[in-house]
Amino acid sequence: MNSCLITADRLWDGSGGPTLVRPLVRVSDTHIDAVERGMPQPATCTGERYDFPGCTILPGLIDTHVHLVFSALATNEAIIEQVTRETDAELFQRALANAEAALRAGITTVRDCGGKNAVVQAVRDAIRRRDVVGPDILACGMPITTTLGHCHWLGLVADSLEEVDAASLRMLAEDADFLKVMATGGNMTPTSDPMKAQYGSEALARIVEIGRAAGKHAAAHVLSRAALPEVVAAGYRTIEHCDWRVEEWRYEFDPDLARRMIDQEQYAGITVSGTTRRAFLEEIRLDTSGPIRRLDMRFECERRMMDFGVKYTLHTDAGVRLTPIERFDLGLRTAQIEHKLTPHEILQAATATAAKAISLNDRGVLQAGKRADLIVVEGDPLRDLTCLEKVKAVMKAGVWVKK
Ligand SMILES: [Zn+2]
Secondary structure (H helix, E strand, C coil), X not given: CCEEEEEEEEECCCCCCCCEECCEEEEECCEEEEEECCCCCCCCCCCXXXXXXXXXXXXXXXXXXXXXXXCCXXXXXXXXXXXXXXXXXXXXXXXXXXXXXXXXXXXXXXXXXXXXCCHHHHHHHHHHCCCCCCCEEEECCCCEECCCCXXXXXXXXXXXXXXXXXXXXXXXXXXXXXXXXXXXXXXXXXXXXXXXECCCHHHHHHHHHHHHHCCCXXXXXXXXXXXXXXXXXXXXXXXXXXXXXXXXXXXXXXXXXXXXXXXXCCEEEEECCHHHCCCCCHHHHHCCCHHHHXXXXXXXXXXXXXXXXXXXXXXXXXXXXXXXXXXXXXXXXXXXXXXXXXXXXXXXXXXXXXXXXXXXXXXXXXXXXXXXXXXXXXXXXXXXXXXXXXXXXXXXXXXXXXX
């Protein structure tokens, strides 16, 4: 059995407590044996020892919404053209390259919210078999959508209740880890309308039930209030984007709906994709399209939801325009600038809360018994989030993948 000791100047364990000074992490095989403070001298040390002076140890990052087959090109049209043209073999190569890049950037788990055919499951399985190196992947396969609806070009169209049942069962048969529905239209698909619901409450509820019967959670894409009440009522575990827009230029937070989300332990997935990164990207500052002109309203409404107590994760939607998977750090820094979250709150959303949201209870915090998914960054990210740009070492399930 492999075992090792890791030391650094600081450790932030994701549990909500303060940073530990001069910690020592004992890893045994795939799991954490102990996290100790004050760097005690190990009585018996059979394994190797790794010291990271000047560094901080954190739980591996978790991005709860990515698209491994997307290429993060500058326009939606170019991304869609590529995804619809390419063969599964080509898409597999891109997804694999994205997965590898994510892991090198310290993202040890990703949840893929929409691929083509069963490409993402194939990448997931290749990583599980250890044929290739990458993060743990949860895959929904293809998202369920309507004729010409959001992401219909990924190929899983279902309009009637019977078709919705069949699509859900097909994804389970194709070994999806969870089910994803496009409950409203999306900005990326011009034939769809973000202000309109794509499904009624019955269809939305069926997807959750079919998933639940198979022991899997469900995620819903929601870009306006047109579908939010129905999605909350149906019991979706995560509400992707969780957008409260009621009219073209009006957002309206609803405390009753938010209360219900809290009571039902539902998670809002706050999107910090390229289009939110105006602090970093000139292209976005110059862009006058609706989603970007609405950013202030959107951020303000999201901040209200956070203050109200709704649980949230911060995800990148990686692969969509201007959102390379390895720049999770820019998304997280956007949340600091735009939502005024503290580094502690941001890291919590991207580790412990993210793990809970996607029902992976073996990770997200650095404690005895949890999986040894950890990263080492130079400096102190609790003081300065830019530390996340340079991840020095990454361990996944007790194995160094970058060191
Ligand atoms: Zn997405």
